Amino acid sequence: MHINPDHFLTTPEGRLTTRERNTWAWQQCLSVLPEALAAALPDSKLYVLVGAQGSGKSTWAKERQAQEPRCVIFDAILVQRSERAPILAEAQRQGVSAVAVCFHTLLSDCLARNAKRPADEVANEQDLRNVFAAIEFPGETEGFANVLHVGGHDA
DSSP states (O other), X not given: OEEXXXXXXXXXXXXXXOHHHHHHHHHHHHHHHHHHHXXXXXXXXXXXXXXXXXXXXXXXXXXXXXXXXXOEEEESOOOSHHHHHHHHHHHHHHTOEEEEEEEOOOHHHHHHHHHTSOGGGOOXXXXXXXXXXXXXXXXXXXXXXXXXXXXXXXX
């Protein structure tokens, strides 16, 4: 299962974001997570994607879902440890191995990809820059069974 707040923000008219709708979308993601993990096979994994908008998270998620159809992917920016904590806690409750996937995409690439998105999916540039600057990359001490790194580092 591919869990992404954007899925809950999509309307027939396109993606609609407000502070209230964003909060609601996150609540929806966290509410479907227990059921998704319970339905996962015992050897399935939960992939928790960490990276700025435009870093390639959703593309990676689609490719991984094709390779591992029974995995659960939580696809959001998740840049702060506090944002990942409830996701990790649920994985631990369910006995599902959690893997962090860290996207080390150059800021310039994130900005370029963001600019090419449909108008209703474009992130505010300053918000994207703020997210990029605020990323706390996870480690195994945070509770992940493994940490995967995708892409090169910003120099």
